[in-house]
Each structure stands twice: as structure tokens, then as C-alpha cells.
Amino acid sequence: MSNELKKTVLNFLQNLPENPSDQFNKLFEFYRKSDRKQRAMELSYNRRGYSDQNLKNLLYDVKKVYDISDIEVLTVKKVEAEKEIKINAIPDYILDMSEEELRAWAKLEVTVPGDGIKEVIELAEKQGFEEIVKILAEELEALSFIDNKDDKGNGENLGIIDQENDKVLKNESKYENETIALRTEFPFLNNPNCPEKLFVVVGKRISAYRTYQELHQKLVTIEAGEVTIPEEEKLELIKICDAAFNENQALWNELNHYATTGEILGKHPLFREDNIKNEVDLMSAEDMFKFKNASSKYFSVQKKELVKHMNDPAKIELINERIADREFKLALVNAKMGVNAKE
Incomplete structure (x- = not known):
């Protein structure tokens, strides 16, 4: 190649x-x-x-x-020049990198043979850029288990860089390997102050990624004519595969947003209850009173919708989610107002 x-x-x-x-x-x-x-x-x-x-x-x-790899695609800073740093100053584009971009560049440097990291560290030490030295030294140590690839791109001995899931160590369990990859891609997961919810996101992302890989490979064998299944089953397989792909992407968005901003994005359904709690925390006494009084009518309308769409499973699921969210929010409002749910 x-x-x-x-x-x-x-x-x-x-x-x-x-x-x-x-x-x-x-x-x-x-x-x-x-x-x-x-x-x-x-x-x-x-x-x-x-x-x-x-x-x-x-x-x-x-x-x-x-x-x-995904990291190579996501590292939009150009990295060709640092492969042969023969200058006496750190390039401006490296100085302009954020910490996350610098760490991503360090990871990319491992996938492409070169002495870029060590040379930048040496230059940074000479010029007094202590933070750059600290960040790159951490990344160099964390990635030191990865051996050079051979001419065909194959890893040797301890491990390889897996292009479908960033990095995999041969002698560890698959789940541990994927967790290590994510912890390397998102260093905040090693921070003791990392929100617990993000560890749930990690677990779900690994699961969604595996599902997509498995179903995608199955579809490949079907397209190649190695396996034959009914057309309806194939369409359902494509639908599930698509859902797993979208789920994986949505979960990655949550992790990447936190890595970039230090704040929870909260768009994934996993954060639904947290978002509702935040909404209730911001409600005034008048807002809560109006919400409580309007809930009876809301539930009545939704029950009619359930009957109306009884033959549409997707619609039924959506309506039930809305009802559950409303019930949860009403329970929080009642608790905040100091009233019983039956009142």
C-alpha cells in the first residue's frame, strides 16, 4: 500500500x-x-x-x-513536518495546540515511525516549555508498550495499534483492551474526579461498537454470498447495524464533548433523568405549580395517543418514554414542593 x-x-x-x-x-x-x-x-x-x-x-x-484510525482522522493538525524536525525551535502549530490536541498528536506519532515526540520534548526542555514537556512525557510513557510495526503494518511482541478500535494489547482481555484504548483517547477517564456517568457511557460505547463490528461483518458475508438469509431478516439486520453505529457515535460525542469542554453534553438518553433533575432544580414555585396542575391533562392525552397508535410499536415506545419522563419529573416536583404524589 x-x-x-x-x-x-x-x-x-x-x-x-x-x-x-x-x-x-x-x-x-x-x-x-x-x-x-x-x-x-x-x-x-x-x-x-x-x-x-x-x-x-x-x-x-x-x-x-x-x-x-479514528485518532488519525480526528487529528486535523498537519503532522508531516514534525517527522523530521531538524530545527532549533518548536513549530508554531505545536505551540498553538491545546492539551487534548497535543496528546492526540502524540498518539498519532506512535502510529507513524519517527522521533517527533522525543525531539519536541528536547526542544521544549531547552526553551522552557515545561507544560509541553510534561504532557508529551506522560504520553510517551503511556504508549511505551507499543512496538514498531513491520513493513506490512503488523504489530510484534507485546501489542499492536488496532485500526478498528485504536489500540489493543494482545495479552489482555478484549474488554480491558477496549477500555485501555478509551482511557488513552480520553485521559479524563483516569481522573478521580471524572463523573461516574461517563464510565457508564464507556461501557455502553464498547458494547455498541462490538455490536456494530459483528453485524457489519455478518452483512459482509451476506453480500459476498457466503451466507444466505431471507430479505426481511437482512433488512432487520441492516436496521440494527445502523442503530448500533448511531449509538456508538452518540456515545463518542458525549465523551469527546467532555474532553473538549469539561462539561457534560447530555444529549444521549442515558442522561435523561439527570437532565430532568436539572430542569426541576431551575423551576420556580409558580412553574412547579403550573406543571403539577397540567399533568393530569397531559397523562390523559398520552393515554389516548397510546390507543390511537396501538399498531405502531415505535410510536408506542416513544409515547411510553414521554409518560415515564413526565411521571419522573412530577415525582421530583412533588418532592420539592413537599406534597404527596396522590394530592
Whole structure:
């Protein structure tokens, strides 16, 4: 595989065009050029063309065949120059990096052979950039278990960088490996003050990621004609695979937002109760009184909606979620007002 071609693909992934169809067409062009492509998948993508699910699958496959990790894609700072630092000053783009960007650059440096980290540390020590020295030294120590890859990109001895899930140590359990990868990608998980809810997010993300990988691989075998299943079952498999992909992305968004801002994003349903508690905390006595009085009518309307949509499972689930949220919020309001739920 050409390093130049990989750089071209990586640059494209870091600067995707807005039009999803354009993304698909270019990604398919890159996939066809790879000597690691699967002929059956090439034919399948060519036959089926663009769709939201096909774009997600193709994006996954392109990163896989070109050995491109999520960290490489997310590190938008250009890293070519630091591979051969032969200057007496730290480049401005490194000085302009935030702590998270600097740590991401250090992780990327491990995936591409070079002495960038050590040379920057030496320059930083000479020029008095103590914080840069501290951050890079921590990253260098944390990643010291990773051996150099051979010419084919394979890891040796203790471990490898796994391009589908960032990093995996061969001699640890799979769950521990994935947890180590996330702790490396999101160092705040090692902080004793990290919100407990984010550890739940980590567990759910690992589960969603595994589900997507397993279902995606199953769909690959189906498209290749190795396994035959009814069309309805296949469509259901695609639906579940799509849901796992979206779940994984939503959970990653929560972790990345906290890593970037130090604040909980709270958009995932996992944070629903926390968000409701925060809403109640901000309610005035008048707001709570109005909410309590309006709840009886609200429940009555929702019960009618349940009857109306009794043959639509998705709609029923959504309505029941709304009812549960309202009941939970009403219980909190009652407790704050000092009244019994039956009053």
C-alpha cells in the first residue's frame, strides 16, 4: 500500500465534502484502488450505490483497508513536518495546540515511525516549555508498550495499534483492551474526579461498537454470498447495524464533548433523568405549580395517543418514554414542593 495514497485518503477523511453522495463516490474510488479490498464488497457497493447505511459501511471499510484510525482522522493538525524536525525551535502549530490536541498528536506519532515526540520534548526542555514537556512525557510513557510495526503494518511482541478500535494489547482481555484504548483517547477517564456517568457511557460505547463490528461483518458475508438469509431478516439486520453505529457515535460525542469542554453534553438518553433533575432544580414555585396542575391533562392525552397508535410499536415506545419522563419529573416536583404524589 502506497504511503502517498494513504496520506491522500487521510486528507480526504479530514476534509469531507458536505454532499454525502460526493463522499460516497470518492470513498468508493479509494476503496477500488486498495489491494486489500474485497471483490464481493466492491461489486456490492457499485451495484447498490449511495445510501446512508452504505456510506457508513464504506467509510468503515476504507479506514480498515488503509489502516487509518479514528485518532488519525480526528487529528486535523498537519503532522508531516514534525517527522523530521531538524530545527532549533518548536513549530508554531505545536505551540498553538491545546492539551487534548497535543496528546492526540502524540498518539498519532506512535502510529507513524519517527522521533517527533522525543525531539519536541528536547526542544521544549531547552526553551522552557515545561507544560509541553510534561504532557508529551506522560504520553510517551503511556504508549511505551507499543512496538514498531513491520513493513506490512503488523504489530510484534507485546501489542499492536488496532485500526478498528485504536489500540489493543494482545495479552489482555478484549474488554480491558477496549477500555485501555478509551482511557488513552480520553485521559479524563483516569481522573478521580471524572463523573461516574461517563464510565457508564464507556461501557455502553464498547458494547455498541462490538455490536456494530459483528453485524457489519455478518452483512459482509451476506453480500459476498457466503451466507444466505431471507430479505426481511437482512433488512432487520441492516436496521440494527445502523442503530448500533448511531449509538456508538452518540456515545463518542458525549465523551469527546467532555474532553473538549469539561462539561457534560447530555444529549444521549442515558442522561435523561439527570437532565430532568436539572430542569426541576431551575423551576420556580409558580412553574412547579403550573406543571403539577397540567399533568393530569397531559397523562390523559398520552393515554389516548397510546390507543390511537396501538399498531405502531415505535410510536408506542416513544409515547411510553414521554409518560415515564413526565411521571419522573412530577415525582421530583412533588418532592420539592413537599406534597404527596396522590394530592
